[in-house]
Amino acid sequence: MDLIIKIIFVILAPVIGGFVxxxxxxxxxxxxxxxxxxxxxxxxxxxxxxxxxxxxxxxTHAFLGLVHCLSLWFALxxxxxxxxxxxxxxxxxxxxxLLILAGYSTRSIFSHLGANRTAISILTYEPILILIAVSxxxxxxxxxxxxxxxxGQPLLLKLPLAFVALLLILPIKLKKSPFxxxxxHQEVTGGVELEFSGIFYEAVYTAKWLDEIFCYxxxxxxxxxxxxxxxxxxxxxxxxxxxxxxxxxxxxxxQMLRFSLxxxxxxxxxxxxxxxxxxxx
Amino acid sequence: xxxxxxxxKSPWILHYNAGSCNGCDIELLACLAPKYDxxxxxxxxxxxxxxxxxxxxxxxxxxxxxxxxxxxxxxMPEPKVVVSCGACACTGGVFRGMYNCEGGVDQYxxxxxYVCGCGSRPEQIIDGVVQALAILEKKTKELEGSVKLNRNxxxxxxxxxxxxxxxxxxxx
Numbered sequence: 001m002d003l004i005i006k007i008i009f010v011i012l013a014p015v016i017g018g019f020v021x022x023x024x025x026x027x028x029x030x031x032x033x034x035x036x037x038x039x040x041x042x043x044x045x046x047x048x049x050x051x052x053x054x055x056x057x058x059x060t061h062a063f064l065g066l067v068h069c070l071s072l073w074f075a076l077x078x079x080x081x082x083x084x085x086x087x088x089x090x091x092x093x094x095x096x097x098l099l100i101l102a103g104y105s106t107r108s109i110f111s112h113l114g115a116n117r118t119a120i121s122i123l124t125y126e127p128i129l130i131l132i133a134v135s136x137x138x139x140x141x142x143x144x145x146x147x148x149x150x151x152g153q154p155l156l157l158k159l160p161l162a163f164v165a166l167l168l169i170l171p172i173k174l175k176k177s178p179f180x181x182x183x184x185h186q187e188v189t190g191g192v193e194l195e196f197s198g199i200f201y202e203a204v205y206t207a208k209w210l211d212e213i214f215c216y217x218x219x220x221x222x223x224x225x226x227x228x229x230x231x232x233x234x235x236x237x238x239x240x241x242x243x244x245x246x247x248x249x250x251x252x253x254x255q256m257l258r259f260s261l262x263x264x265x266x267x268x269x270x271x272x273x274x275x276x277x278x279x280x281x
Numbered sequence: 282x283x284x285x286x287x288x289x290k291s292p293w294i295l296h297y298n299a300g301s302c303n304g305c306d307i308e309l310l311a312c313l314a315p316k317y318d319x320x321x322x323x324x325x326x327x328x329x330x331x332x333x334x335x336x337x338x339x340x341x342x343x344x345x346x347x348x349x350x351x352x353x354x355x356x357m358p359e360p361k362v363v364v365s366c367g368a369c370a371c372t373g374g375v376f377r378g379m380y381n382c383e384g385g386v387d388q389y390x391x392x393x394x395y396v397c398g399c400g401s402r403p404e405q406i407i408d409g410v411v412q413a414l415a416i417l418e419k420k421t422k423e424l425e426g427s428v429k430l431n432r433n434x435x436x437x438x439x440x441x442x443x444x445x446x447x448x449x450x451x452x453x
Contacts, residue, residue: 029318
């Protein structure tokens, strides 16, 4: 029964992601005292993009965009269905790497800049995710996410600093202000997604929603044994990210890197040391 | 439920400043701000011609910016509409007849909606964009309709002369 719910969740992940994205746009608008678009707006966008004539730079570029979306979906499936956490992180890395390749494969300078910055943002969040996965391993004795679901008590109480570290890197991962240098609509007009158009941009657009679902599932894992706690953590992360997005200005990639390596990485590292100490004592 | 009925609901705007004094641009950005909030119609100000539906041009097209204007117009995938914002973009305004510009956007690219005013008020711009949406829908229908070739096939030897077969360009 549990497995069926998870499979349905994975299959419907783009649809749920669309609703999350629509809700996010409404929440962001309300925070600025605007009315905001309707909840179904992302789906209108997607249907419009499906109908719009496409301009392909070259076939590899368009193909990489599609595969980026599919591999991200696969990573989400492995995460939700209880796979290896390290494998999940590397699958996510693979999907981002495909997008970076797509960015480098065009001659557009904005696309190159976006690909450079996406590569730097991988450098900022990937070590922290790995450290979090290792400290989860120290607690539960397994890298499998199914062991987190069956762990018994919520990980939040055992690894509070890991949750803080995850919250610190989520804006980098989801390309939210202040760490949205990779996307930076006013500066590099979307970065790697610049050259996609029509139905191929739709794949990249859907991949953004899948990325949100992926990140919120990671947040949910910290309260996995108690669904109410998990969902409230997700809600908290959602409001935190949007408030941060609305209230902060973009920082440069150097500042982002410095923040990640001097604040988020030490937090994750201390968390790992504490969990090792707990394990030894 | 037809796919193209959703086009009305998610028009993405590309804003290009072709040598404007920034008066119209400020009014245009005021549309995005809380008071007028055109995002409630699903409009986003994208900076990317490849993903946008409506081209909003402000300013008399100066000789420096006209090549870029035409290039941006060419990079937008069909169907697309052009809205010229403000007196300068419509006719050249006070700059008409000067050495550095010729009168308005429609000297270079086809314009669908003219929004007057110096600078045009946000209400006018919203009204112009909403009218552009109706034109966008009409253009979509025209694109989907079948094209009747109105000439007889001309053959040169064994080959069909394709240029002669092609339909004439309709003038609006």
